[in-house]
Amino acid sequence: MCGMPQQPPVRSTPTRPARPDASMSLITNVMDHSLDDGYAEAAARKKADGEGGMPKTLRAKLGFAAGLVLAALIVTVGAAQARVAAPVVAKEREELIDRIDQETDAADELEDSVDALRADVSARQREALRHSGGGDRSVLVGILSGAVAVHGPGVRLVVNDAKDASGGGDGDPRSTSGFSDTGRVRDRDMQRVVNGLWESGAEAVSINGQRLTALSAIRAAGDAILVDNRPLVPPYTVLAVGDGKQLSDRFQNSADGLYLHALQENYGIRTAISVEDDVRLPAAPSLIVRTAQPITEKGTS
Known part of the structure; x- marks a missing residue:
């Protein structure tokens, strides 16, 4: 009996249930592959x-x-x-x-x-x-001109900056030059001191060992004081030959002496004056001798 060829039995495979989050594939991929x-x-x-x-x-x-x-x-x-x-x-x-x-x-x-x-x-x-001139006249001329060293009675005047001195500034009360008072001794202060001693009867004057003459110049370079272009270092020691007691009294009572006293009282500049039995002053390092002759007028014919 012919019959139809027998077919192998077909096994049914169970279908995998769908994931509930299948519709959210992008989010699922991110979570699975972080x-x-x-x-x-x-x-x-x-x-x-x-x-x-x-x-x-x-x-x-x-x-x-x-x-x-x-x-x-x-x-x-x-x-x-x-x-x-x-x-x-x-x-x-x-x-x-x-x-x-x-x-x-x-x-x-x-x-x-x-x-x-x-x-x-x-x-x-x-x-x-x-x-x-000869005699005493030549000696006196040499002393007054600074050509020779001298010694004798006189005074010693020491002028120094104030203890709290400083540099720079504006508006100096001592002058109208536009500089400030800093407690420092200025060249104009020493000019007045020296001129006051000459006026009071000094025969010879020196500052810090430098002899002054009629041609000497006291100038300033910044805060430094120059005497004949040579710088000085404070304290400034001024020696003057003359009648010691009389010279001291005259100077302290003069306008320049009172000026120096005012600097001491108002600006703290330190000063000290003493009468000495013997002070020694050197000769001026360089003395320029100048001579003059009268001009004679020739008459016209």
């Missing part, structure tokens, strides 16, 4: 390198050792260069010291020569004064 594929690959590669490569601690130690070697190399090279340059620096220093010594010796020789020439000029001036 780490990006690229980041995942990089993390895997890093992990593989770490497992197959050198440990991190060993790498750090090797890096630190390499840094120490490099630092030691730099220090060694610097020391070698310094060692090479040291003889050159020492030689230049010795040459500089030799030059300073040579120039100092030359300056000392010039100073000795100037002193010798100054003494010769003073001797010739005294001889000329002796021939011109």
Whole structure:
């Protein structure tokens, strides 16, 4: 009996139930794959390198050792260069010291020569004064002109800056020149002091060992006081030859003496005057002698 070929039985596979969140595929993908594929690959590669490569601690130690070697190399090279340059620096220093010594010796020789020439000029001036007038007159002329050193009774006047003196400023109460009072002694103050001593009867005056003459100039350069272009350093010691007691009294009672007293009272400038039995003043370092002749008018024919 022919029949139809028998078919293998068909097994039915159970169908997988649909996920309730199937409609939210984008959100589901984000939740299932929170780490990006690229980041995942990089993390895997890093992990593989770490497992197959050198440990991190060993790498750090090797890096630190390499840094120490490099630092030691730099220090060694610097020391070698310094060692090479040291003889050159020492030689230049010795040459500089030799030059300073040579120039100092030359300056000392010039100073000795100037002193010798100054003494010769003073001797010739005294001889000329002796021939011109002779006797006491030539001595008096030499004293008054500053050509010769003098000593005798007189006064010592010390003028110094105030204790809290400072530099700079505006609006000096002592003048209308636009400078401020800073407690410093000014050139105009010393001008008044010297002129007051001359007016009070001084026969010879010096400031800090510099002899003043009729041609001397007291000027200022900043806060410094210059006498004949030579700077002075406070305190300023003024020596004056004359009748000590009388000279002191006259000066302190003069307008210039009262001016100095006002500086002391109002601005803190320190002053002290004393009568001395013997003060010594040097001759002027350079004395310019000028002569004059009368002009005769010629008559017209």
